[in-house]
Amino acid sequence: MATTRRVPLLLIVPTVVILVVALGYPVGWQIVTSFQKFGLAQQFGQPPEWVGIENYRALVNDAALWAVIVRSIVFCIVCALTTVVLGGAIALLMRRVSRGPRLVLQVSLLVAWAMPVVASMTVWAWIVDWRRGLLNWFLVNIGFEDAAGHNWLAEPLSFFTIAAAIVIWMSVPFVALSIYAGLTQISPEVIEAAEIDGATGWQRVRHIMLPLVAPVISIVLLLQLIWDLRVFTQIKLLQDAGGFANETHLLGTYIYTLGTGSGDFGMSSAVSILMLLLTVTISWYYVRSLMKEES
Numbered sequence: 001m002a003t004t005r006r007v008p009l010l011l012i013v014p015t016v017v018i019l020v021v022a023l024g025y026p027v028g029w030q031i032v033t034s035f036q037k038f039g040l041a042q043q044f045g046q047p048p049e050w051v052g053i054e055n056y057r058a059l060v061n062d063a064a065l066w067a068v069i070v071r072s073i074v075f076c077i078v079c080a081l082t083t084v085v086l087g088g089a090i091a092l093l094m095r096r097v098s099r100g101p102r103l104v105l106q107v108s109l110l111v112a113w114a115m116p117v118v119a120s121m122t123v124w125a126w127i128v129d130w131r132r133g134l135l136n137w138f139l140v141n142i143g144f145e146d147a148a149g150h151n152w153l154a155e156p157l158s159f160f161t162i163a164a165a166i167v168i169w170m171s172v173p174f175v176a177l178s179i180y181a182g183l184t185q186i187s188p189e190v191i192e193a194a195e196i197d198g199a200t201g202w203q204r205v206r207h208i209m210l211p212l213v214a215p216v217i218s219i220v221l222l223l224q225l226i227w228d229l230r231v232f233t234q235i236k237l238l239q240d241a242g243g244f245a246n247e248t249h250l251l252g253t254y255i256y257t258l259g260t261g262s263g264d265f266g267m268s269s270a271v272s273i274l275m276l277l278l279t280v281t282i283s284w285y286y287v288r289s290l291m292k293e294e295s
Contacts, residue, residue, distance in 0.1 A: 027276075034269040042265070055270040065254070065271065069278070072229060072251045075160060076282070079167050079231075080224035084217060086168065087175025092205065094180050106177070113173035117233045124166050125241040128152045153242040160248070166234050171227070175220045182216035183209060222286040229279055232256065251275045 034055055036048040059065050090109070094102045112120075127134045130151035139147035152158045186209060194204050210217070232252030239245045239253065249257065255275065259268030 030269040030272050033266055034273050036266050038264075038266040038269070040263040043263075048266075051266070055266050056274075058267065059270055059274065068249050068251060068254045069274075071160075071249075073278075073282070075164065075231075075250060076225060076228040079164050079171070079228040080221060082164070083168050083171045083175050083224050083228075084221050087172045087220070088179050088217065090172065090176040091179035091183055092209075094176070095183050109173035109176055112169065113177075117170070118237070120170065121166070121234060121237045124162075125237065128162055128241070130154075130242060151242055153238055154244065156244075156247045159238065159243050163231075163234055163238055163248075166238075167228060167231055170234075171224060175224065178220050179213055179216055182213035186212050218286055218289060222283050225282055225286070226279055229282065230275070251278075 033048070035050060035052055036042075037051050037055075038048045042048045090105070094105055097105070126132075130136065130149055130153075135152065136147045136150055152162055190208060190212075191204060194208055199207070230252055231250060235248065235250050235253050236256065239248055245253065245257065251271070255268050255271050258271060259265050
């Protein structure tokens, strides 16, 4: 009996070892580096200087960092909630339409989701380009003459509106297909019984479908919160396309600027640890809820 109980533990040992080696070392290195003065000189062989919590003390007193944190949290929550709502609506649509339109919609979602980020960002950068972009051309042709030559990436509000649209567009396919997979597991007899009892379409969605796929929605919302808090590529490429970096940093680009841009890897590691703690804090409620459901 004891041997049988040990078999599952032995089977997961290789996975645990791989995770510790692949993730444990980088995280450990960042934790140690966050307590050091680690700059360009250390990259050329000079020993790092141990500064204790000075990096964290400097970050706590850095108004720019707090602005980035607030901006990142708001951006993360708005994008994650919008993605789940739109993804859920598309999943319900796929459930209602016939096989042909549903297949076309599923293939379109897969193509959008599978497209490399850099390739899709190249198209988006062309769309919002202030000189020859499709967006300005379209607005001018429908009567908005002031849109000619307007740089949508120069102002933080329009910058983050475009960034949010891109992030949501890239994330909706995963959410829609995941929720649709959950909807397909609902027994048709349950829906038919609700129809016989006189439940309207919205009542069936609100009181039957959503509660049954709530675990799927919780998981995809948790993943979106984590992914949207760590967003980097879309923001960085939009900044390179015409945005002002100092006014449009999120945590990912802020860490990159501190490390690769300024060569201050000690401070960059400290911000990375704060970002990790922030991710755990935001997602802890959902993780605890999932653990309760499993138990």
